[in-house]
Amino acid sequence: MYTTVFGESSSLSGSPESAGSGQFRDLLDDDLCSRRTGIEHLLKWPDEGPSQAAVLRPNSRPSQQCQRTDGGDQQYQIPTHAHERTDEVIKLRPGRNSVPAVALPARGGETSRAPAAQTEASDIDGSAESFAMLSRFLTDHNLTAHLAAAEADFQGAGSTTSHEVTTRYGFSDDLLDAALAVRAHVGRLNDVIHATVIARVLPALLEDGEVVVQRPSLGAGNDPSRPFDLETDHRIAEFKVAQWKGADTMRKRGVVADLVHLALDESGRRAQLFVVGALPIRFLTTSKSTIAWALARSSPHTRARFEQRFGPATDFTIADFTRVHGRHIELVDLATLVPSLALPPELI
Template sequence: MTVDDATSSNDLAVAFAVLSDFLSENDLTAQLARVESALVEATVTDAAEVVAEHGLTSELLTAALSVRSTVGRLNDVIHAATIALVLPQILEPGERVTNRPSLGAGNDKSRPFDLETDRRIAEFKVAQWKGADAMRKRGVFADLVHLAMDETNRHAQLFVVGDAPTRFLRTSAAKASWGLEKSSARTRERYAARFDPSWEMSVAEFTAGPAARIELVDLRELVPGLAL
């Protein structure tokens, strides 16, 4: 490790400590509500005193920006680690991974699925749904459609976290047109040509019909840490 690397690591450790101290000492929602109330009718002098009193300092901002830039790809790490932990649990004797797994973010036409073997295809959705999940709903439906379009007859699996994604796919009356609204024009064209030219199917109808062969798997059963 060079001197610059050591300095950078130390700076990051300090930033983590500053941010951790602030978050551990305060319920952030309650803290922000107190600051908002205290700023009502504040003058320029009052405002400076209020923010300083509640710890919203330039040091805190610098620490938060530093941590965010460093851990910005944390979701990629979670996605990659999840697939890596699941793989040894699901591969059958003699089954071979036939294409590079897609562990990180980004679209790569040479790797159409997160996992491809000589026996299966699979997509992984590792997000934990919180309630307002419109983008996650569209994403998981798009992956279901993507798997349903495969014509190799390999076993297809969609790995999700918790009951909410599966419940959405199996019960939602939302139209497929809504579910694919943010998908590429090519995906929408292929969907309409193969499954639903009139765009009348709901998400639930598609899941029970064209996508019935796709196995929905709760990742919490394979990676208990995702239940946290």
């Protein structure tokens, strides 16, 4: 039989998260079942860091995304809806905290560069200011009620009234700048959570003499050389650190895919699937949906391996597969090891 693990255990976490920081994670919920945020392609600066100066090309349509325009210094094209078209080098709006001061035009056409330390400090200060502004907005308002009230006030509004509503509800340029900056800087927040959870529980999991034999997969996805999140000489394990909230279709498919990967292993090592809360375990043990549905978004290779090993995926419900072919896989509630993961969904 499969094993479900619940109950109390020693805490591996520090103090509970604040409501403000918890809402950031909810705001950036990017489908943790695949540990990909889906927002990293938006508002992403080059690795070297953006320039404060921006160039608009005359008689051309600027790109919506910042990009390098030559082989030298970093220069960026700005959307025409945010700035007027001009042949001159212009400065971005002072409120855009995501753009630190790096280079400014100097006399004689030369470029004076700020020291690296000053640039880094400016970037950190800007990020902190953006986080603080967004945190205040989310803490001061019940976002659902706030948006609903704004929607009601916008109905029937003309230009003048809509401007008044925008101001009254705090939908300022500074708030937008702060939200964009936070999203750009923490686009990989889910990877940080996934990595930290694994790192925190690993010392408690490893038994005497047990060693990690393969580089663990702390970030997004696995590669062919690392099929599991954790692989030791005694066990294989997958980690799903998302808090299920009711609309969990992609999370359901992801957790079944991980269960199948563990079931396909023939090494005879202990197999564990770590999830958060009772909902994923209940789904795996009671769902009447078919494995074919769950693996519909998985790779053709995974589906082919399943059919070769177990037969047609349409022949199994998820509950039946868990009971028969997944009976040796332990389903472990991570909240017993990391209590902060058990916080209510509105704080996650």
